[in-house]
Amino acid sequence: MNIEAPQSKAMRAASDAGTTIVDCDVHPVVPGGLVPLYPLMPKAWVERFRMKTERAPNILPLTFRFEHPSGSAARHDAATPSGGPAGSDPEYMRKDLLDAHDISLAVLTSLQAGQMGTVISGPDESAVICAAYNDHFLDVWPLKTEKRLRLAMTVTAQDPQAAAAEIRRIGKRPEVCAVYLPLINILMGNRYYEPIYKEAANHGLPILLHVTGTDSVHYGAPNQAGGFPENYPERYVSLAQIGEANLTSLCFSGVFEKFPTLKFLFVEYSFAWAVPLMWRINRTWESLRYDVPWVKRPPREYVSERVRFSTQPLDEPDNPEHLKQLINMLGPEHLVFTTDYPHWDNDFPAMSLLMLDKAVRRQILGENALKVLRT
Amino acid sequence: MTTSSPANQHINLGPAESFPVGRVRIVMAGPREIGVVRRADGRVDAVRNWCPHKGAPICKGPLTGTMLPGEPGTLTWGRDGEILRCPWHGFEFEIATGARSYSDSRMHLRVYPARIENGEIWVDLSPRRA
Numbered sequence: 236m237n238i239e240a241p242q243s244k245a246m247r248a249a250s251d252a253g254t255t256i257v258d259c260d261v262h263p264v265v266p267g268g269l270v271p272l273y274p275l276m277p278k279a280w281v282e283r284f285r286m287k288t289e290r291a292p293n294i295l296p297l298t299f300r301f302e303h304p305s306g307s308a309a310r311h312d313a314a315t316p317s318g319g320p321a322g323s324d325p326e327y328m329r330k331d332l333l334d335a336h337d338i339s340l341a342v343l344t345s346l347q348a349g350q351m352g353t354v355i356s357g358p359d360e361s362a363v364i365c366a367a368y369n370d371h372f373l374d375v376w377p378l379k380t381e382k383r384l385r386l387a388m389t390v391t392a393q394d395p396q397a398a399a400a401e402i403r404r405i406g407k408r409p410e411v412c413a414v415y416l417p418l419i420n421i422l423m424g425n426r427y428y429e430p431i432y433k434e435a436a437n438h439g440l441p442i443l444l445h446v447t448g449t450d451s452v453h454y455g456a457p458n459q460a461g462g463f464p465e466n467y468p469e470r471y472v473s474l475a476q477i478g479e480a481n482l483t484s485l486c487f488s489g490v491f492e493k494f495p496t497l498k499f500l501f502v503e504y505s506f507a508w509a510v511p512l513m514w515r516i517n518r519t520w521e522s523l524r525y526d527v528p529w530v531k532r533p534p535r536e537y538v539s540e541r542v543r544f545s546t547q548p549l550d551e552p553d554n555p556e557h558l559k560q561l562i563n564m565l566g567p568e569h570l571v572f573t574t575d576y577p578h579w580d581n582d583f584p585a586m587s588l589l590m591l592d593k594a595v596r597r598q599i600l601g602e603n604a605l606k607v608l609r610t
Numbered sequence: 611m612t613t614s615s616p617a618n619q620h621i622n623l624g625p626a627e628s629f630p631v632g633r634v635r636i637v638m639a640g641p642r643e644i645g646v647v648r649r650a651d652g653r654v655d656a657v658r659n660w661c662p663h664k665g666a667p668i669c670k671g672p673l674t675g676t677m678l679p680g681e682p683g684t685l686t687w688g689r690d691g692e693i694l695r696c697p698w699h700g701f702e703f704e705i706a707t708g709a710r711s712y713s714d715s716r717m718h719l720r721v722y723p724a725r726i727e728n729g730e731i732w733v734d735l736s737p738r739r740a
Contacts, residue, residue: 304700305695305700310697310698311670311671311672311697312666312667312670312671312697312698579697579698579699579700580698580699581664581698581699582664583664583665585665586664586665587664
């Protein structure tokens with residue numbers, strides 16, 4: 236007996252008929268450590284990684300302190316039919332995510348690659364590993380035939396020149412819709428990142444940011460303000476600080492002027508914080524513009540044109556009208572919909588943002604994303 | 611295979627022995643997908659497989675105990691087998707009552723009266739009376 240069907244049908248029935256749904260945050264997984272990537276790497280690098288990993292039990296050690304309380308941020312109920320990790324089987328992803336929730340386009344962002352691209356591996360290692368993950372999803376996953384799946388190609392943040400070269404290598408491929416930049420502890424307005432911004436802009440690709448799992452955990456990753464969190468909930472709630480710090484940095488650095496077509500997607504930092512932050516950024520610019528004269532227009536104008544925030548993880552005030560008011564304050568044009576499949580803190584379309592007017596909901600569920608992704 | 615009594619919405623789910631003691635089994639009861647737990651003392655819990663938070667198939671989450679509220683720095687485990695935890699956002703509900711024990715949330719899991727009669731499990735899907 237198929238016990239999945241009634242649930243999926245009920246959720247489909249609740250969704251808006253005819254609405255194009257774009258999911259800007261889906262996490263594919265390659266099980267088996269780096270081994271499946273070896274065919275995509277030069278021989279010497281395979282030997283390097285083989286020697287470094289074959290006697291180690293786990294190539295992605297997280298601190299015990301910040302492990303998810305249930306043992307994994309991946310949903311237990313999204314494990315593949317063959318018992319593989321959630322997110323590891325594109326066929327099952329097609330059924331369990333795309334078909335079940337009527338999703339027209341989903342952006343694959345590999346956190347495995349992201350962790351390697353930030354600080355888990357060294358600069359040279361990270362460039363090789365990111366390239367291998369990119370090739371794996373582009374050529375081993377069925378992206379050529381399943382047009383609903385698109386890749387946010389991962390670049391290393393540890394070597395901006397190598398990252399730019401990676402964009403030149405694969406950035407023209409039609410399956411690529413964004414550049415996933417897994418941040419290190421250098422704010423985004425810093426000129427360090429400029430080679431990456433330049434190449435992304437040349438290719439018409441937005442920069443996609445996403446928490447990597449290394450944040451506040453590993454030396455060299457972005458840290459949250461004020462001190463070291465003590466547990467998973469504390470760290471989880473304050474991850475938005477990294478989004479706040481980087482949006483502020485972008486607004487005052489002149490990046491928007493230097494790269495006048497480049498767009499940015501803040502994914503999984505949520506968005507409620509952006510409302511008062513933009514008030515403060517604008518107010519401060521009104522007073523102190525002369526300190527940052529390269530910011531030629533009110534910062535809110537740059538953000539309005541070129542920064543988008545993901546809806547997930549959705550804040551859930553007791554009164555849903557309060558969230559609606561907040562979205563109106565931010566401006567719904569700033570939001571793109573994300574499920575975060577297959578992770579525990581997901582938001583699926585049929586049960587999300589139901590308090591919004593239909594036109595606004597349609598805008599957030601799909602239209603906004605299509606204006607920022609390269610499709 | 612379920613059978614129902616036409617006079618009401620009492621549905622026969624089959625032999626009690628086909629339901630493992632202390633574990634959730636997901637079955638169709640008429641139009642409803644429900645999770646059923648047979649207890650060693652003969653009680654039966656039955657809940658809708660639908661988390662009222664975001665519609666997750668909650669019966670795929672663990673039937674477990676939980677950490678009881680306590681003083682900072684202390685952990686006390688209790689209520690083994692009484693708590694159903696959603697596999698998505700982690701919301702916990704008492705499987706017997708559908709309530710969220712340690713929250714002032716009005717969210718409530720739908721529970722159905724269920725019993726063993728002549729070796730068979732029956733569940734009552736009738737609408738709740740106010």
